[in-house]
Amino acid sequence: DSGVTQTPKHLITATGQRVTLRCSPRSGDLSVYWYQQSLDQGLQFLIQYYNGEERAKGNILERFSAQQFPDLHSELNLSSLELGDSALYFCASSVAGALIYEQYFGPGTRLTVT
Protein backbone atom coordinates (compact mmCIF):
# COMPACT_ATOMS: atom_id res chain seq x y z
CA ASP A 1 0.00 0.00 0.00
CA SER A 2 1.63 3.24 -1.22
CA GLY A 3 -0.55 5.49 0.95
CA VAL A 4 -2.02 7.19 -2.13
CA THR A 5 -5.74 6.61 -2.59
CA GLN A 6 -7.72 6.97 -5.79
CA THR A 7 -11.46 6.79 -6.34
CA PRO A 8 -13.30 5.29 -8.05
CA LYS A 9 -11.39 2.13 -8.92
CA HIS A 10 -13.47 1.50 -12.03
CA LEU A 11 -15.63 3.85 -14.07
CA ILE A 12 -17.76 3.05 -17.10
CA THR A 13 -19.39 5.89 -18.94
CA ALA A 14 -20.62 6.88 -22.37
CA THR A 15 -19.06 9.11 -25.00
CA GLY A 16 -19.72 12.79 -24.50
CA GLN A 17 -20.01 12.49 -20.73
CA ARG A 18 -17.92 14.12 -18.01
CA VAL A 19 -16.24 12.36 -15.09
CA THR A 20 -14.14 13.35 -12.09
CA LEU A 21 -11.33 11.24 -10.72
CA ARG A 22 -10.14 11.85 -7.19
CA CYS A 23 -6.75 11.41 -5.56
CA SER A 24 -5.58 11.75 -1.98
CA PRO A 25 -1.79 11.97 -1.64
CA ARG A 26 0.31 10.37 1.07
CA SER A 27 0.31 12.26 4.33
CA GLY A 28 2.92 15.01 4.15
CA ASP A 29 3.35 14.93 0.37
CA LEU A 30 2.85 18.31 -1.31
CA SER A 31 3.12 17.31 -4.95
CA VAL A 32 0.54 15.40 -6.99
CA TYR A 33 1.02 14.01 -10.49
CA TRP A 34 -1.56 12.64 -12.93
CA TYR A 35 -0.77 10.04 -15.58
CA GLN A 36 -2.68 8.23 -18.30
CA GLN A 37 -1.65 4.69 -19.22
CA SER A 38 -2.84 2.96 -22.35
CA LEU A 39 -1.49 -0.10 -24.15
CA ASP A 40 -0.30 1.79 -27.22
CA GLN A 41 0.99 5.00 -25.62
CA GLY A 42 2.40 3.70 -22.36
CA LEU A 43 2.45 5.93 -19.29
CA GLN A 44 1.88 9.56 -20.26
CA PHE A 45 2.44 12.42 -17.84
CA LEU A 46 -0.55 14.75 -17.79
CA ILE A 47 0.00 17.39 -15.15
CA GLN A 48 1.70 18.12 -11.81
CA TYR A 49 0.61 20.26 -8.88
CA TYR A 50 2.73 21.39 -5.99
CA ASN A 51 1.07 22.78 -2.88
CA GLY A 52 -1.98 23.90 -4.83
CA GLU A 53 -0.17 25.43 -7.79
CA GLU A 54 0.32 23.95 -11.25
CA ARG A 55 4.01 23.02 -11.58
CA ALA A 56 4.39 21.24 -14.92
CA LYS A 57 2.13 20.29 -17.79
CA GLY A 58 2.50 17.33 -20.10
CA ASN A 59 0.28 15.83 -22.75
CA ILE A 60 -3.00 16.94 -21.23
CA LEU A 61 -5.87 17.56 -23.61
CA GLU A 62 -7.91 20.76 -23.41
CA ARG A 63 -10.94 18.62 -22.53
CA PHE A 64 -9.12 17.59 -19.36
CA SER A 65 -8.48 19.77 -16.34
CA ALA A 66 -7.16 19.25 -12.84
CA GLN A 67 -6.80 21.07 -9.58
CA GLN A 68 -5.27 20.58 -6.17
CA PHE A 69 -7.26 21.74 -3.18
CA PRO A 70 -6.04 23.34 0.08
CA ASP A 71 -6.19 19.94 1.82
CA LEU A 72 -3.85 18.72 -1.00
CA HIS A 73 -6.23 16.23 -2.52
CA SER A 74 -6.55 16.53 -6.29
CA GLU A 75 -9.21 15.97 -8.88
CA LEU A 76 -8.86 15.25 -12.60
CA ASN A 77 -11.87 16.26 -14.67
CA LEU A 78 -12.38 14.63 -18.05
CA SER A 79 -15.11 16.04 -20.29
CA SER A 80 -16.61 15.34 -23.73
CA LEU A 81 -15.27 11.85 -23.37
CA GLU A 82 -14.22 9.89 -26.42
CA LEU A 83 -13.60 6.18 -26.90
CA GLY A 84 -9.86 6.87 -27.02
CA ASP A 85 -9.94 8.24 -23.48
CA SER A 86 -10.42 4.71 -22.16
CA ALA A 87 -7.29 4.03 -20.11
CA LEU A 88 -5.86 3.62 -16.64
CA TYR A 89 -5.43 6.92 -14.86
CA PHE A 90 -2.83 7.04 -12.11
CA CYS A 91 -2.19 9.62 -9.49
CA ALA A 92 1.18 9.82 -7.75
CA SER A 93 2.46 11.97 -4.92
CA SER A 94 5.86 13.03 -3.70
CA VAL A 95 7.18 15.07 -0.82
CA ALA A 96 8.39 17.84 -3.12
CA GLY A 97 8.17 18.86 -6.74
CA ALA A 98 11.35 17.65 -8.40
CA LEU A 99 11.70 14.28 -10.12
CA ILE A 100 14.58 13.30 -7.84
CA TYR A 101 12.04 12.74 -5.10
CA GLU A 102 10.30 9.37 -5.06
CA GLN A 103 6.83 9.30 -6.52
CA TYR A 104 4.33 6.99 -4.84
CA PHE A 105 1.63 5.78 -7.20
CA GLY A 106 -1.96 5.06 -6.33
CA PRO A 107 -3.79 1.93 -7.52
CA GLY A 108 -5.31 3.74 -10.49
CA THR A 109 -8.77 4.34 -11.91
CA ARG A 110 -9.74 2.26 -14.90
CA LEU A 111 -11.94 4.36 -17.18
CA THR A 112 -13.96 2.68 -19.90
CA VAL A 113 -15.80 4.89 -22.37
CA THR A 114 -18.46 3.09 -24.39
Add this chain to the structure above:
Amino acid sequence: TQLLEQSPQFLSIQEGENLTVYCNSSSVFSSLQWYRQEPGEGPVLLVTVVTGGEVKKLKRLTFQFGDARKDSSLHITAAQPGDTGLYLCAGAKSKDDKIIFGKGTRLHILP
Protein backbone atom coordinates in the same frame (compact mmCIF):
# COMPACT_ATOMS: atom_id res chain seq x y z
CA THR B 1 8.22 11.32 -30.58
CA GLN B 2 9.22 8.91 -27.82
CA LEU B 3 12.19 10.56 -26.08
CA LEU B 4 12.98 7.54 -23.93
CA GLU B 5 13.35 4.33 -25.89
CA GLN B 6 13.35 1.12 -23.92
CA SER B 7 14.66 -2.16 -25.24
CA PRO B 8 13.85 -4.90 -25.58
CA GLN B 9 10.10 -4.42 -25.56
CA PHE B 10 9.54 -7.98 -24.34
CA LEU B 11 11.90 -10.46 -22.70
CA SER B 12 11.19 -13.99 -21.56
CA ILE B 13 14.02 -15.95 -19.93
CA GLN B 14 14.59 -18.88 -17.61
CA GLU B 15 14.99 -18.51 -13.88
CA GLY B 16 18.65 -18.14 -12.94
CA GLU B 17 19.74 -16.34 -16.11
CA ASN B 18 21.16 -12.83 -16.23
CA LEU B 19 19.65 -10.03 -18.29
CA THR B 20 20.10 -6.37 -19.17
CA VAL B 21 17.44 -3.92 -20.32
CA TYR B 22 18.11 -0.48 -21.70
CA CYS B 23 16.71 3.02 -21.63
CA ASN B 24 18.11 5.32 -24.32
CA SER B 25 17.61 8.89 -25.41
CA SER B 26 19.24 11.51 -27.60
CA SER B 27 18.49 14.07 -24.88
CA VAL B 28 20.32 14.77 -21.64
CA PHE B 29 18.35 14.17 -18.45
CA SER B 30 19.05 15.73 -15.08
CA SER B 31 17.72 12.62 -13.35
CA LEU B 32 16.35 9.26 -14.29
CA GLN B 33 14.26 6.74 -12.41
CA TRP B 34 13.45 3.05 -12.86
CA TYR B 35 10.07 1.62 -11.81
CA ARG B 36 8.54 -1.85 -11.78
CA GLN B 37 4.83 -2.25 -12.41
CA GLU B 38 2.75 -5.37 -11.84
CA PRO B 39 -0.62 -5.98 -13.50
CA GLY B 40 -3.45 -3.94 -11.98
CA GLU B 41 -1.12 -1.87 -9.81
CA GLY B 42 0.72 1.42 -9.99
CA PRO B 43 4.47 1.59 -10.71
CA VAL B 44 6.84 1.24 -7.75
CA LEU B 45 10.12 3.14 -7.70
CA LEU B 46 13.28 1.03 -7.75
CA VAL B 47 16.00 3.66 -8.02
CA THR B 48 16.83 7.28 -8.89
CA VAL B 49 20.12 8.20 -10.56
CA VAL B 50 21.31 11.78 -10.95
CA THR B 51 25.06 11.68 -11.67
CA GLY B 52 26.59 10.64 -15.00
CA GLY B 53 28.34 7.29 -14.63
CA GLU B 54 26.52 6.53 -11.39
CA VAL B 55 26.01 2.86 -10.51
CA LYS B 56 23.47 1.77 -7.90
CA LYS B 57 22.77 -1.73 -6.65
CA LEU B 58 19.56 -3.07 -5.17
CA LYS B 59 20.13 -6.72 -4.22
CA ARG B 60 20.41 -8.54 -7.58
CA LEU B 61 19.58 -5.42 -9.60
CA THR B 62 22.32 -3.08 -10.87
CA PHE B 63 21.43 0.29 -12.37
CA GLN B 64 23.80 2.46 -14.36
CA PHE B 65 23.39 6.02 -15.61
CA GLY B 66 25.40 6.79 -18.73
CA ASP B 67 28.34 9.18 -18.50
CA ALA B 68 26.54 11.68 -20.73
CA ARG B 69 23.25 11.24 -18.82
CA LYS B 70 21.45 10.18 -22.00
CA ASP B 71 20.98 6.51 -21.26
CA SER B 72 20.64 3.96 -18.50
CA SER B 73 20.70 0.22 -18.04
CA LEU B 74 19.24 -2.25 -15.60
CA HIS B 75 21.04 -5.55 -15.10
CA ILE B 76 19.43 -8.41 -13.19
CA THR B 77 21.59 -11.25 -11.94
CA ALA B 78 20.12 -14.71 -11.45
CA ALA B 79 16.58 -13.69 -12.37
CA GLN B 80 13.72 -15.06 -10.29
CA PRO B 81 9.99 -15.41 -11.09
CA GLY B 82 9.33 -12.56 -8.65
CA ASP B 83 11.22 -10.23 -11.02
CA THR B 84 8.42 -10.60 -13.57
CA GLY B 85 6.79 -7.29 -14.41
CA LEU B 86 6.87 -4.17 -16.55
CA TYR B 87 10.08 -2.16 -16.07
CA LEU B 88 9.72 1.54 -16.82
CA CYS B 89 12.33 4.26 -16.98
CA ALA B 90 11.37 7.89 -16.45
CA GLY B 91 13.35 11.08 -16.79
CA ALA B 92 13.18 14.83 -16.54
CA LYS B 93 15.45 17.29 -18.31
CA SER B 94 15.35 19.64 -15.35
CA LYS B 95 13.77 19.61 -11.92
CA ASP B 96 10.82 21.68 -13.12
CA ASP B 97 10.35 19.99 -16.49
CA LYS B 98 7.66 17.49 -17.38
CA ILE B 99 8.36 13.84 -16.68
CA ILE B 100 8.79 11.44 -19.57
CA PHE B 101 8.27 7.70 -19.29
CA GLY B 102 9.52 5.06 -21.67
CA LYS B 103 7.03 2.45 -22.90
CA GLY B 104 8.71 -0.18 -20.78
CA THR B 105 10.22 -3.63 -21.02
CA ARG B 106 7.83 -6.43 -20.18
CA LEU B 107 9.90 -9.10 -18.43
CA HIS B 108 8.73 -12.66 -17.82
CA ILE B 109 10.88 -15.06 -15.82
CA LEU B 110 10.03 -18.70 -16.39
CA PRO B 111 10.37 -21.02 -13.38
